[in-house]
Amino acid sequence: MLRGLDIRDMLIIDRLELAFQPGLNVLTGETGAGKSILLDALGFVLGWRGRAELVRQGASQGEVTAWFDIPRDHDAHAILDEFGIEDEGELILRRVNTTDGRKTAWVNDRRVSGEVLRRLSETLVELHGQHDDRGLLNPSGHRDLLDDYAKLGADLSATRKSWKALTDARKALASTEAQIAEARAEEDFLRHAVSELDALSPEPGEEAVLDTKRRLMQASEKIRTDIAKAAEALGLNGAEGMAGDASRWLQGVADDADGQLDEPLAAIEQAMIALDEAQRGVETCLDALSFNPHELEEAEERLFAIRGLARKHSVAPDDLAEFADTLRDRLSALDQSTDDLTRLKKDVERAEQAYDKAASHLTQVRKAAALRLDQAMADELAPLKMERAVFATEISTGTAGPDGVDVVAFTVATNPGAPAGPLNKIASGGELSRFLLALKVCLTQSDTGLTMIFDEIDRGVGGATADAVGRRLASLAEGRQVLVVTHSPQVAALGNHHWRVTKIQSDEETRSDVVPLDQNARVDEIARMLSGDKVTDAARDAARALMVN
Structure with a gap:
């Protein structure tokens, strides 16, 4: 769980320290206030690729520190052990960026590469936005997502082992055939x-x-x-x-x-x-x-x-x-080539049979997992006001490889009888947000150690649909940590913890600030989201009603 984030001299933030909590953490603010900057800073300390110029104007370097609580069974422990980093229960990541572009990182005061940060980030944080960059909208990553959902580690290992044996047998046969052909020629x-x-x-x-x-x-x-x-x-x-x-x-x-x-x-x-x-x-x-x-x-x-x-x-x-x-x-x-060729061809034949068996089993397991995922998606879409939409995991046969012969694609049909197609081509903006939220929930339902971040997942929806999205996020946050950047008052009203991002401008500079909100301040912020710049008593009453409900 992400416990805190300390940002110094990054973009328009001079100094900012945030302490996050379990449950649903909500960040709101006007467009351009700097909400995306917080995600940029978090992505920077996690080793993600992002903006090239991050250091605040006039500063010599920018620095971000993030600290996490990791339980004993958390996957991050194995990575710390792999790289010989002292494991103290609390995980502290720190990364510095200088004006000339040099980046330096530490984990628990041990200097590391950006690759180590990225390896750790995969076990710590799951980021999702409408422009998803973690594979939900990219069909080339759908098979891996299905495999993770089905927990196919052992089956994949067996298939990869049989594929390597087949590849080695084919190489040995091809090499011998080439040698014999060369020898025959001379x-x-x-x-x-x-x-x-x-x-x-x-x-x-x-x-x-x-x-x-x-x-x-x-x-x-x-x-x-x-x-x-x-x-x-x-x-x-x-x-x-x-x-x-x-x-x-x-x-x-x-x-x-x-x-x-x-x-x-x-x-x-x-x-x-x-x-x-x-x-x-x-x-x-x-x-x-x-x-x-x-x-x-x-x-x-x-x-x-x-x-x-x-x-x-x-x-x-x-x-x-x-x-x-x-x-x-x-x-x-x-x-002796005739005998060698006969033996090697038999080796290839046996390896092909072993691979076909492993790949066929993998296909069967994937198809069973696909049915479970489709049903889980149907269960998730109904509360999101998309009970008539159909999500289907299509599995077809492609080129054989170490991970089998299957091509996996997530498709949707927004209405019964409508043609199915890729997520990002069939669904509208609001529909896409809900599809992705439901899919994210299904695919990460067992990853209780992940901090899940949703960047404007509610974009394009409002009213009862926004309320449904908010309730699903609140339900998802039970027993885990969820961070939501939102413009929706329905979603913000359901948060357990609320921060407002503001932009402060003067003649000399522009900077961004993040303020934790108490109950009264939350009412005012949600009222602003409902009514605009002028907050009325009616807007405050509506905000209180949303928060009660």
């Missing part, structure tokens, strides 16, 4: 490429090994001649043979040299051992350099084949084996 290429790669069977690192081997074989013929000469020079016909001859010659005369040749002979022996090792190393190298010219040709052919395939497929030579595995996987998937 099947010949895939099979030829895999065959070519399998025939070559390249290994990671093989290209570098072949390149090194090729370079060595190309260079071996050039260096082998010199190495062979070196081997000849080290062998028996060279250094080794000469050292052997020198050793024999010296050993033959060593006994006569009195030991002076012992060291030279030992050195020659060591030299011969070293020469032998050198010769074996050189011969080993010669053996390694020996190759079949055909082997060089084969190495070159394989090296060029690997590099050619790498260029052809735009991959590194060392990645050819992995690339071949990828192509084989694509071929395997193509070969």
